[in-house]
Amino acid sequence: MIRTTDAIVLRNRAHLEADLIVTYLTGDLGIVDAYAKSPRKVGSRFGSSLEPLTFARISLYGKEQATLPRITRSDIIKPFNQLRESMSIYLKISEILELTLRTLPPRERNPRVFKLLLDTLSLLDGRPDPLYMLYYKIKLLGYTGFAPVLRGCIRCGEDTDRFYLSEGAMLCSKCAEGGERFIVLEPSVQRLYQYLSRIEPAILKRIKVDKGVLAGVEELVDAHINYRVVDRINSREFINAL
């Protein structure tokens, strides 16, 4: 059967002699791998529609649960080629694509994540502001169940400024058993995090954010991701390899 869906290319890699395996984030099917037969021979428009970040309408041919359906059609809706042209921007975007691959299981439909990536790429295409990348990370963590909990001490509810990576949450000095590493979060950092996790992407273009507070939120988000997502997955891969 053939299925048609809107999709964003997350990455691609060579397969056999002339084929390509493309990993997509789709609106209908979540993250899927599909292959293109000799894309370079078929014509440049098809080939360029398989470049990372391209937003396209694709048709996939294969059984419902086929592990590797074939891409029979791919029509570019938006190429986002400016975002690929600057290496420094592309590397930063690669980081959020990688995070998406690590937090969203394959074939798990999540239209909110799809819309979030599309909105974020559109914003970055206009102006590559680091705020947009941070926003993407915060929203993605929320949509995939990895968000840190910042509503006072998670055990007793007292106000506190200590965020414990091992808990993914705040603890007051009485409830913390000590020894564990924590990050001090100023109230302004907590407020900015909460605000960014609530707002719609269109609002981002209009807001002004204090650089110091923004750096505090970035530090929290990156430390939390490293602890919750990256380290955990690396250790799972390591255990599986044994």
Ligand SMILES: [Zn+2]
């Ligand atoms: Zn407490």
